[in-house]
Amino acid sequence: MARRDPHSYADLDQGVVDHIHLDLYVNFSERSVHGGVRLQLREPAAGILDLDTRALRIGACRDGGGGEVAYEVGEPDRVLGSRLRLHLPQQTQAIEIDFQTTSGSTALDWLAPEQTAGRAAPYLYSQCQPHHARSVFPCQDTPAARFRYSAAVTVPGGLNAVMAAAPCGSFAGRVEGTRTFTFEMPQPVPSYLTALAVGRISALDLSSRVRIYAEPEVLDQAAWEFAGVERMVEVAEEIFGPYEWERFDMLVMPFSFPFGGMENPRLTFLTPTLLAGDRSLVNVVAHELAHSWTGNLVTNASMEDFWINEGFTVWAERRILEALEGEEYAALHAAIGRISLEEAFERFGAESPYTRLNTPLEGVDPDEVYSEIPYEKGFLLVRLMEQVAGRERWDGALRVYMDRYRFTSITSEELLGFLDRELPGLTEAAKAREWIYEPGLPDNAPAFTSPRLEAVRALAEGWKGGERPGRDDVAAWSPEEWQLYLKWLPQTIDLAGCRYLDETFGLSASGNSEILVSWLVLAVRSGYDPALEGTRRVLTTVGRQKFLRPLYQALLSREQYRPLAHELFASMRARYHTLSRVAVEDLLKEC
Ligand code: BES
Ligand code: ZN
Numbered sequence: 001m002a003r004r005d006p007h008s009y010a011d012l013d014q015g016v017v018d019h020i021h022l023d024l025y026v027n028f029s030e031r032s033v034h035g036g037v038r039l040q041l042r043e044p045a046a047g048i049l050d051l052d053t054r055a056l057r058i059g060a061c062r063d064g065g066g067g068e069v070a071y072e073v074g075e076p077d078r079v080l081g082s083r084l085r086l087h088l089p090q091q092t093q094a095i096e097i098d099f100q101t102t103s104g105s106t107a108l109d110w111l112a113p114e115q116t117a118g119r120a121a122p123y124l125y126s127q128c129q130p131h132h133a134r135s136v137f138p139c140q141d142t143p144a145a146r147f148r149y150s151a152a153v154t155v156p157g158g159l160n161a162v163m164a165a166a167p168c169g170s171f172a173g174r175v176e177g178t179r180t181f182t183f184e185m186p187q188p189v190p191s192y193l194t195a196l197a198v199g200r201i202s203a204l205d206l207s208s209r210v211r212i213y214a215e216p217e218v219l220d221q222a223a224w225e226f227a228g229v230e231r232m233v234e235v236a237e238e239i240f241g242p243y244e245w246e247r248f249d250m251l252v253m254p255f256s257f258p259f260g261g262m263e264n265p266r267l268t269f270l271t272p273t274l275l276a277g278d279r280s281l282v283n284v285v286a287h288e289l290a291h292s293w294t295g296n297l298v299t300n301a302s303m304e305d306f307w308i309n310e311g312f313t314v315w316a317e318r319r320i321l322e323a324l325e326g327e328e329y330a331a332l333h334a335a336i337g338r339i340s341l342e343e344a345f346e347r348f349g350a351e352s353p354y355t356r357l358n359t360p361l362e363g364v365d366p367d368e369v370y371s372e373i374p375y376e377k378g379f380l381l382v383r384l385m386e387q388v389a390g391r392e393r394w395d396g397a398l399r400v401y402m403d404r405y406r407f408t409s410i411t412s413e414e415l416l417g418f419l420d421r422e423l424p425g426l427t428e429a430a431k432a433r434e435w436i437y438e439p440g441l442p443d444n445a446p447a448f449t450s451p452r453l454e455a456v457r458a459l460a461e462g463w464k465g466g467e468r469p470g471r472d473d474v475a476a477w478s479p480e481e482w483q484l485y486l487k488w489l490p491q492t493i494d495l496a497g498c499r500y501l502d503e504t505f506g507l508s509a510s511g512n513s514e515i516l517v518s519w520l521v522l523a524v525r526s527g528y529d530p531a532l533e534g535t536r537r538v539l540t541t542v543g544r545q546k547f548l549r550p551l552y553q554a555l556l557s558r559e560q561y562r563p564l565a566h567e568l569f570a571s572m573r574a575r576y577h578t579l580s581r582v583a584v585e586d587l588l589k590e591c
Helices: 216-225 229-240 283-290 303-325 327-348 373-389 391-405 412-422 426-430 432-437 451-461 479-488 495-505 513-525 531-541 545-556 559-572 578-590
Strands: 017-027 032-053 056-063 070-073 082-101 108-111 123-126 147-156 160-163 166-172 178-189 196-199 202-205 211-214 249-252 267-270 298-300 408-410
Touching: 056 070, 147 160, 147 196, 160 166, 160 178, 202 216, 211 216, 216 249, 229 283, 229 303, 229 391, 267 283, 283 303, 298 303, 298 391, 303 327, 303 373, 303 412, 327 373, 327 451, 327 479, 373 391, 373 426, 373 432, 391 412, 408 412, 412 426, 412 432, 426 432, 451 479, 479 513, 495 513, 513 531, 513 545, 531 545, 531 559, 545 559, 545 578, 559 578
Parallel strands: 017 147, 211 249, 249 267, 298 408
Antiparallel strands: 017 032, 032 082, 056 082, 070 082, 108 123, 123 196, 147 178, 160 196, 166 178, 202 211
């Protein structure tokens, strides 16, 4: 098997790393992690072994017996980073590499105390998906490979370290004033699922297997918001089979975290923008939990088949929501998803290869083409196949799939082959190959309707004819209905309309970040100045890409707000996460 992941230098024919030990020292004053990694190969190997690195300083390299191993670090490639080529002596099974991260380590976000809830201590966290683990430690940074790992993380006294692994206790570090935390990850994971956070982090148990970690300032709020998560795990187990990761703990991140959630096994990372005060955004937890099956157990072999990871997970998320809240509720989420899918088609153009489910990505940075397509087009295909097969048969086949491919990584072709064996005729009936290999949306996409959905749509479509929602109309609306209403309104509305909505329903003061941002986007596009205060607040406190992009885009859509967009970005650029910074920079470049 030659190299097949366009985002990795790894060649699994040279050898497969199946255990890693990390010895990490976190230095906040230098903003650097230094230490060693011990890579254990499944079989003894000799000759060339290529690893991935990015912006790492590589020191000594030794084999298991302590003998020196020769190596070269290649020229950095914009997308792949630098190849670390080792020349292994005969019968090498263990390799130790000393290394140090640098300011170019894209996985690491170093925060000053002011960027945390407590404002009292610095904070460090990692975000390794999709191809950033290589900027923390040298590894075969492809989801096609999995390894077990252990770690010892030494941090300044007073701070805690957590990882997406089982915590195994802590002891005073060798250097005075430090503490060493140890971890063990017994299940094999791809590199993108390794994760670390260091800061003032405290914890509260929500059940015997669910614990919430957060800065002390937000811990109680988080514990309340996520009190229903144990029930969610039980419901998910009923649908997908036993939960394999023992614990489902969550870490509420500082505001700069660029995603809504990240499914790090045993320790899901969550944006603090989920703390709405009414448990209305827990679908993100359902999503990350669903990854425990779709993704963390069976993942895509490379980012070209990312939809296998995210499409199945959005489908699984909505099955969990349906079981907890009913079909109507899941349909509202599917409708919101459909709107973001349309927006993504607009961004790329329906004929773009990035609207295929299997996306050719040779030479392409996966972060630059990240979109809702694998999520929502993927969801529609999985949902379609469920409908065509019938739920019972589909769920049965899915259990076989999880069992057959557990702890492996697959391609679209392997998935199609499995479905053709297990549910003959299904992929033809659903036109699955057209869905996967052709751009755009096939004409057999499932549609979602419900009485509540249609009522909201009718009201929004009546806007142009002068229809305005009254307090009675919205009294029973869920946050999802609000989001749909705001998104279904025309792209811009008149100022009197803005004022009416804002003053009647207090939208600028909404505690639900999805409603708030949907509203601000509409209001800013419409030129409604009173929305600028809220926009400024979001853009200067929140780092979630999903909110930054549309808000900056809205500002840039109006001549008079462009200077504000540039000013806000200039003041925030050092504080945004690299991913968010790059995404916004791209938008600003055009205007
Ligand atoms: N795994 C993703 C986040 C991700 C994807 C990070 C690609 C880096 C590269 C996570 O599961 C996710 O999809 N999060 C969504 C939430 C969701 C409910 C769709 C998000 O962050 O918005
Ligand atoms: Zn996901």
